[in-house]
Structures are given as C-alpha cells and as structure tokens.
Amino acid sequence: MAVSHQRPAHVAGSAGPAHAGGSAGPAPADSIATATGLRKVYGSGDTEVVALDNVDVSIQRGTFTAIMGPSGSGKSTLMHCMAGLDRPTAGTVVVDGETISSLNERQLTKLRRTRLGFVFQAFNLIPTLTAKENITLPVDLARGHVNQGWFERVVDAVGLRDHLGHRPAELSGGQQQRVACARALITQPSVVFADEPTGNLDSVSSREVLTFLRQSVDELGQSVVVVTHDPGTAAFADRVLFLADGAIVGDLPSPSVDSVIEALRTFSERSRARASAGGASGGASGGAGGASGAASAAARGAGDAR
C-alpha cells in the first residue's frame, strides 16, 4: 500500500532525475555504512544465483535512505550483507568504521546487538512483555543500563507514552511497529535497517511508522535504511537507490512519489529493452518481467496515495 507524504522543509525541493549508474559512488567522509565490490552468490552450478554483482554503496550518516527494485533484484540481500545478517561472497562492508566482513560470528552478533537496529515486516515483539519491556529488551539482554534521557526522547518521538504498560495484543499494528522501531533505536545504533517495515500496515499506520522513522533522522540524528516496494514509503527518504538484477542502476536524491514512479518506469523500460535485445541474463532472478511488474505496481500504488 502506498502512503503520500509531505516532505520536510530541509529535504524539499525539486527532485532531479535519478542518476543511473553501476555504483552509488565512493565513500564520502561522513559515510556511516559502505559496501565496496559487494558480491553475493547463492548456490552453485545450475542453481547458482548472483544476487549481488559488484555493488558499491555508501550511506551517509544522519540520513534516510530507501532501497527499491523489482522482486528478486537483491534488495534484502544487500541489506542483510550490510547489516551483518549474511556474509558476502566477496567485497567489503564497513559500518561506522568497523569492517564487518572480517568479523567472526561472535563479534558480528555483538555488533548487531549494540550498534545496529532492525525493523522487520513482522513486528517480532515478545507477546508476554509490555511495550516498555519490549523497547528496552536489547539493553536488558546485553545487561546494560537504559539511558533514561534517551528512552524518554524515543518514547516521546514514538508517541506511545500512554501505552507503555500495554502488551502487543492490546496495541494496533501501527503501534506495535512503532514499539519495534523504538526497540531498534534504544541502543542509539549507528544504523537502523528496516525491511518492508510497513508491509503489514494500513495506510494510516504506515504513515505513523514512517513519520517516526523520519523524525528519528531529523530530530534524533539517526541513520535509517529502508527496503521497500512502495513509492509512498520511498518518498519519506532523502535518497532512493534502485537495484536491478543485483546491481545499482539508479540513485535519486530528494525523492517524491512521482519522481520515484518515473524512475521505476525508466528502469523497467531499460530492463525490457535489454531483455528484447537478448542481453538480460545471468543476474538475479526477477529481471525484465519483475522490473515491469514493479513499475505497474508502483503506478497502482500512486493511485492509492492520491
């Protein structure tokens, strides 16, 4: 489902055309997460799938980045490799100065717990715990101390002060996902990674969650990366990266719903042209047909948002 969004003043402005290219540029000094030469191959022989093919990405600190692309284009794989949930076949990932591709499992687990935040489509809350207990769970598991000042700021931003004693079953879907977002932020992570965070929500709840993620960037200085199919969600971001067949094919700053749909349409047409020229092969599955499907889905989504 799509969500329309009034862009905040500091990121408003004319959305330029998506820059098309094979990489999202070299790592600038204020990069919070960087992938260089990232390659991920699943299976081997006849079943081999190249999910990521030499991807270079740099995510700026204190920004909201959306990753889009057709089904099977490698969005989740890219996010999982950058978040240390999956190991790349080749290439390097650096998060907040730490080269995570060279960490062992124990170090990776610690890094994920202490320096990264995650939000998934399924809220993954513990049903027997209250909202407050769910939010502080990562700190409690690490036997740390909740920074009370930060907790208060997050709770205010998430707008759930009156529901802290409620269990997940007593909260709406949007409220549950906001609890999950607050949980992702409680450790003041270097980056929050969200995979289709509004996939299970109606448009009102989606807006609540996206507004909160946006605020976490604007007011709390967090860095957020969201994987999404929805142009309305992408329009909350400062920048949209487009993937197709395991490669970055576009980079759109200051996105709007319309500019995202236009970019999806352009990449879909290019993908179709490559396919009819016989050049679409070898990459991740979901190639031309998938891209085309994504563009039509985007157009449908835009209809919903208006």
Ligand SMILES: Nc1ncnc2c1ncn2[C@@H]1O[C@H](COP(=O)(O)OP(=O)(O)OP(=O)(O)O)[C@@H](O)[C@H]1O
């Ligand atoms: N564990 C796995 N084993 C084998 N192939 C996989 C695995 N995970 C992903 N793939 C393949 O890698 C490619 C990229 O998958 P990925 O899930 O990253 O795409 P996506 O863009 O996130 O797709 P979707 O939008 O449908 O979630 C696809 O062809 C997928 O089938």
